[in-house]
Amino acid sequence: MRNGSAAENRPVLSLSKVSKRFGGVVAANEVSFNLYAGEVLGLIGPNGAGKTTLINLITGVTPADEGVITLFERDVTKLPTHTRAKLGIVRTFQHPRILDRCDVYTNLAVGADLASRRRAATRSGRQARLEQLLELAGLDEVNLRDPIDKLSYGQQKLLEVVRAMLSEPVVLLLDEPAAGLNRAEMAHIVKLISLATADKIAVLLIEHAMDLVMSICHRVTVLNFGQQITTGSPAEVQNDPQVIQAYLGGAASAAR
Amino acid sequence: MVNRQINLKNAVFAAFILALCLSVPGFTDSYMLRVFNIAWITCLCVLSNYVLLGMCGQNSFAQAGLWGVGAYITANVVMKLGLPPLVALILAGLGSGFLAFVLGFAFFRLRAYYFTFASVGLMTILNGLFMNWTPYTGGALGISNVPSFSLGSLVVKTEKANYYLIFVVCVIAYLLIKKLYNSALGRSFMAIRDNEMAANCLGINSLLTKSIAFGITGILCGVAGALYAFLSGYLSYQTFTYQQSTMYLIMLMLGGTSAPSGAVIGTMIISLLQEWVRPLQNYMQLFYGLGIVLLMIVQPEGILGGGRALYEKWLSRRKPASTVAQ
Numbered sequence: 285m286r287n288g289s290a291a292e293n294r295p296v297l298s299l300s301k302v303s304k305r306f307g308g309v310v311a312a313n314e315v316s317f318n319l320y321a322g323e324v325l326g327l328i329g330p331n332g333a334g335k336t337t338l339i340n341l342i343t344g345v346t347p348a349d350e351g352v353i354t355l356f357e358r359d360v361t362k363l364p365t366h367t368r369a370k371l372g373i374v375r376t377f378q379h380p381r382i383l384d385r386c387d388v389y390t391n392l393a394v395g396a397d398l399a400s401r402r403r404a405a406t407r408s409g410r411q412a413r414l415e416q417l418l419e420l421a422g423l424d425e426v427n428l429r430d431p432i433d434k435l436s437y438g439q440q441k442l443l444e445v446v447r448a449m450l451s452e453p454v455v456l457l458l459d460e461p462a463a464g465l466n467r468a469e470m471a472h473i474v475k476l477i478s479l480a481t482a483d484k485i486a487v488l489l490i491e492h493a494m495d496l497v498m499s500i501c502h503r504v505t506v507l508n509f510g511q512q513i514t515t516g517s518p519a520e521v522q523n524d525p526q527v528i529q530a531y532l533g534g535a536a537s538a539a540r
Numbered sequence: 541m542v543n544r545q546i547n548l549k550n551a552v553f554a555a556f557i558l559a560l561c562l563s564v565p566g567f568t569d570s571y572m573l574r575v576f577n578i579a580w581i582t583c584l585c586v587l588s589n590y591v592l593l594g595m596c597g598q599n600s601f602a603q604a605g606l607w608g609v610g611a612y613i614t615a616n617v618v619m620k621l622g623l624p625p626l627v628a629l630i631l632a633g634l635g636s637g638f639l640a641f642v643l644g645f646a647f648f649r650l651r652a653y654y655f656t657f658a659s660v661g662l663m664t665i666l667n668g669l670f671m672n673w674t675p676y677t678g679g680a681l682g683i684s685n686v687p688s689f690s691l692g693s694l695v696v697k698t699e700k701a702n703y704y705l706i707f708v709v710c711v712i713a714y715l716l717i718k719k720l721y722n723s724a725l726g727r728s729f730m731a732i733r734d735n736e737m738a739a740n741c742l743g744i745n746s747l748l749t750k751s752i753a754f755g756i757t758g759i760l761c762g763v764a765g766a767l768y769a770f771l772s773g774y775l776s777y778q779t780f781t782y783q784q785s786t787m788y789l790i791m792l793m794l795g796g797t798s799a800p801s802g803a804v805i806g807t808m809i810i811s812l813l814q815e816w817v818r819p820l821q822n823y824m825q826l827f828y829g830l831g832i833v834l835l836m837i838v839q840p841e842g843i844l845g846g847g848r849a850l851y852e853k854w855l856s857r858r859k860p861a862s863t864v865a866q
Binding site: 353375383386394453 | 724727728730731732734735737738739740741742744745746798834
């Protein structure tokens with residue numbers, strides 16, 4: 285297994301007892317995990333389990349009440365969102381947040397701009413990287429000068445992942461990238477995530493499509509009501525009685 | 541191939557517009573030329589509004605105030621310090637730009653439309669300063685006899701000479717804004733306009749970026765103020781008013797906020813219209829009001845957006861015909 289060797293390295297991103305409350309609702313209760321380079325960590329849980337909140341906490345969109353978030357052992361808990369992005373923590377959104385009055389090119393270029401702003405080394409020239417990503421995303425036929433609303437919802441979601449990858453991130457946080465996509469588009473998402481891991485990017489993946497989670501995640505952590513139930517390999521998590529109870533329920537037993 | 545054709549078409553069109561603009565002094569009397577001169581100065585302020593509102597999505601009503609700051613800086617630098625007009629022009633741009641940039645840091649801590657409220661306050665304060673800060677603004681009497689622009693022995697005194705000076709500055713500003721549009725900074729403006737949270741998550745610092753946009757607005761308005769001071773020679777607080785700022789917004793809305801050419805189109809139409817329908821002056825405000833309401837309902841993207849939509853319609857009608865011909 286890949287994570288066996290990855291675990292020997294120091295973690296890229298580390299959460300230690302991170303908590304967040306909204307009034308009486310506990311969105312995250314002492315959540316802790318490590319994320320390693322080249323690893324895909326799946327984050328699953330029922331709706332309202334606090335998955336998106338966790339990404340908001342990591343990116344600084346929502347400030348954490350307690351706990352420490354470190355990137356390469358540097359404490360980033362109190363840093364503003366844009367500074368964290370400049371350090372290489374980049375995310376996508378559940379509903380794609382595209383620049384709706386701009387063309388496709390500008391939407392992609394803002395990602396590449398972040399790479400230049402943080403002086404990240406481009407893995408292979410800028411243009412080659414763009415072409416490679418567009419091809420993997422199945423967007424190579426798209427006219428870059430088209431207004432963004434000519435793209436379908438699925439294409440916009442794929443574009444958002446491409447934009448995030450163009451910024452040459454260290455940590456990539458994907459918030460339900462496959463939600464609302466058809467089979468073909470989902471295959472493109474898998475290709476993009478595979479490239480990210482090959483490039484040693486640490487990926488945190490929130491996803492409801494269980495087959496996707498089980499096939500590409502190296503490890504999976506399960507949240508329920510802000511509580512971390514368990515973390516383990518996909519197979520372990522799938523068989524954990526607590527998880528089956530909380531989340532997979534009937535669907536999981538039916539799948540097996 | 542198609543791209544090259546479009547580029548050639550654009551170049552021919554740009555050359556035509558440029559030639560038309562340069563020939564204006566040839567067929568206008570000095571009164572009309574003054575109207576054009578004021579229109580181009582206004583155009584700089586409306587272009588600044590394009591950067592702030594069109595690109596960055598932040599609406600300010602302080603432009604006329606920043607325009608005034610540029611004008612008064614120019615008058616003071618030339619008349620009190622005795623520095624050359626070119627230095628005054630640069631200082632006016634920088635001074636007004638710096639003021640806007642610094643104030644931007646305070647104002648943009650306010651979210652959404654509260655910035656607009658703050659800008660209205662700034663406009664009022666600036667106008668109050670122009671009226672009352674007598675040592676530097678001449679108070680209610682204003683400042684008269686501001687010398688003309690000159691560069692060495694070359695004095696830009698006539699209406700015609702001023703026209704070329706102002707027009708050249710406008711063209712430079714226009715080209716720089718075009719360049720800005722295609723730069724990382726320009727893209728960060730547009731990212732903030734379209735989706736501020738996405739922008740932040742892509743490493744864009746909202747506060748700094750918006751302040752820079754406001755600073756650029758200040759620079760453009762400051763330069764416009766300097767040109768106005770050189771042209772008119774007389775500065776009065778009654779020129780740099782809130783109403784003037786509103787006018788800039790109306791011009792931009794009419795022209796369209798999607799490209800800098802919208803600012804130029806809107807400015808020219810309203811500036812010239814004001815002259816042509818002078819007998820109806822008393823009703824102009826009414827027309828503006830009704831016009832803007834109608835425009836927002838019928839064509840929210842302004843003349844530019846409407847023209848583009850028509851052009852695309854025409855293209856799509858033409859396309860099937862040409863495929864048949866093949």
